[in-house]
Amino acid sequence: MTNTTGPASAQPIRVALLGCGVVGSQVARMIESRSDDVAARVGRRVELAGIAVAHPDRPRQGLDSRLFTDDPTGLVNRDDIDIVIELIGGIDPARQLLTAALEKGHSVVTANKALLATHGTELHAVAEDHGVDLYYEAAVAGAIPIVRPLRESLVGDQITRVMGIVNGTTNYILDQMTTTGAGFDDALAQAQAKGYAEADPTADVEGYDAAAKAALLSTLAFHTRMRGDQVYREGITAITREDIAAARDMDCVIKLLAVCQASPDGISARVHPALVPAAHPLGGVSGAFNAVFVEAREAGHLMFLGPGAGGSPTASAVMGDLVTVARNLVRGVAGPPQDVYGEFPILPIAEVHTRFHLRLQVRDEPGVLAEVAKIFASHGVSLQTVQQSAVEGNDRVDGWSATLKILTHEARECDVKECVDELTGHHYVNSDPRVIRVEGM
Numbered sequence: 001m002t003n004t005t006g007p008a009s010a011q012p013i014r015v016a017l018l019g020c021g022v023v024g025s026q027v028a029r030m031i032e033s034r035s036d037d038v039a040a041r042v043g044r045r046v047e048l049a050g051i052a053v054a055h056p057d058r059p060r061q062g063l064d065s066r067l068f069t070d071d072p073t074g075l076v077n078r079d080d081i082d083i084v085i086e087l088i089g090g091i092d093p094a095r096q097l098l099t100a101a102l103e104k105g106h107s108v109v110t111a112n113k114a115l116l117a118t119h120g121t122e123l124h125a126v127a128e129d130h131g132v133d134l135y136y137e138a139a140v141a142g143a144i145p146i147v148r149p150l151r152e153s154l155v156g157d158q159i160t161r162v163m164g165i166v167n168g169t170t171n172y173i174l175d176q177m178t179t180t181g182a183g184f185d186d187a188l189a190q191a192q193a194k195g196y197a198e199a200d201p202t203a204d205v206e207g208y209d210a211a212a213k214a215a216l217l218s219t220l221a222f223h224t225r226m227r228g229d230q231v232y233r234e235g236i237t238a239i240t241r242e243d244i245a246a247a248r249d250m251d252c253v254i255k256l257l258a259v260c261q262a263s264p265d266g267i268s269a270r271v272h273p274a275l276v277p278a279a280h281p282l283g284g285v286s287g288a289f290n291a292v293f294v295e296a297r298e299a300g301h302l303m304f305l306g307p308g309a310g311g312s313p314t315a316s317a318v319m320g321d322l323v324t325v326a327r328n329l330v331r332g333v334a335g336p337p338q339d340v341y342g343e344f345p346i347l348p349i350a351e352v353h354t355r356f357h358l359r360l361q362v363r364d365e366p367g368v369l370a371e372v373a374k375i376f377a378s379h380g381v382s383l384q385t386v387q388q389s390a391v392e393g394n395d396r397v398d399g400w401s402a403t404l405k406i407l408t409h410e411a412r413e414c415d416v417k418e419c420v421d422e423l424t425g426h427h428y429v430n431s432d433p434r435v436i437r438v439e440g441m
Contacts (some may be wrong), residue, residue, distance in 0.1 A: 083106060143317050170256040207235040250357070326371050
């Protein structure tokens with residue numbers, strides 16, 4: 001490794017960059033254009049030593065062509081490298097490259113949520129064994145500083161719940177459905193036209209992206225290892241205009257939420273659409289913005305809001321980590337290791353408690369409401385409100401002329417599922433009940 005002592009005029013801290021796409025190119029230009037400012041903050045100059053890309057001969061405006069290589073393995077194994085920034089994404093070869101970098105004694109900055117959600121624990125162990133840093137602020141919510149507050153600022157408190165909008169694509173789609181009346185397909189097309197959604201939007205709209213972030217948030221908040229495949233996941237593709245209208249009738253909006261929660265029985269992490277009161281801090285988060293709402297025993301309620309995606313916001317978070325890691329190198333120290341000291345049980349979704357909103361079409365006859373209430377009571381689910389209204393227009397079916405809208409008190413998921421199973425196909429009920437969880441009420 002490079003000598004890590006001395007003033008800003010001493011030997012520079014040298015950075016290897018893996019990937020030069022939208023975010024990577026922005027990071028490269030920020031390192032080059034802000035070198036004096038970064039040097040003043042770090043105490044040594046920070047410079048690019050090499051950039052690994054698939055096509056090194058492709059011209060990239062404002063960047064020296066001599067920096068580019070198609071040999072990432074050779075780049076991370078160079079002796080003159082101090083910090084490796086990984087922005088290629090995916091599991092492999094990113095995992096092998098970062099493992100090699102850490103074993104070589106290079107600190108690492110990454111935005112790779114999928115890799116960290118799957119192999120974060122082993123990468124942290126390698127970093128700790130070799131006394132180097134592994135930072136990943138950009139992996140969770142773009143420019144929003146949430147990793148470091150959970151990792152450092154709130155480490156002396158007890159966090160009970162982290163709830164957030166951590167995918168800008170889905171928030172934009174749901175916001176368009178709410179504000180313009182667009183259907184899902186039209187709102188998705190608008191998101192793709194604006195560059196918020198990929199041509200294949202599966203990772204976003206099916207909740208995989210948010211689930212990986214929820215795993216990272218849970219690990220940080222509750223000091224227990226959690227992988228992305230341990231997060232319960234539902235996407236937003238089934239959300240309809242009728243769901244949006246039902247939310248509006250309750251003064252709520254629908255958001256795709258990542259909910260990480262601690263209880264006496266264990267911890268849980270889940271990603272799914274939910275009704276959120278419009279007056280809740282998360283209810284007013286519009287467009288492609290992200291927001292994370294933290295509940296802590298002593299600090300109370302904390303809200304983090306900002307742009308969660310895009311080249312500039314993500315590059316800003318990467319640069320923040322780079323400056324922090326470079327400062328640590330100058331001081332000859334590493335930042336705090338991954339703070340995992342507990343192995344609390346990870347609860348399945350069936351054991352999670354929350355509120356539920358159900359919408360079902362029933363016969364408009366005496367005794368129907370009592371029969372429905374009886375079913376809920378038999379499974380130990382308490383009802384907060386029940387609203388019955390006539391079915392009108394094209395939705396009206398002979399004999400099925402009433403809609404019940406039910407809001408439960410907090411209940412266990414498996415108990416509500418048993419109620420739904422019993423209601424489905426009941427002679428008083430037409431079609432399957434529509435169920436959406438309720439958060440923040």
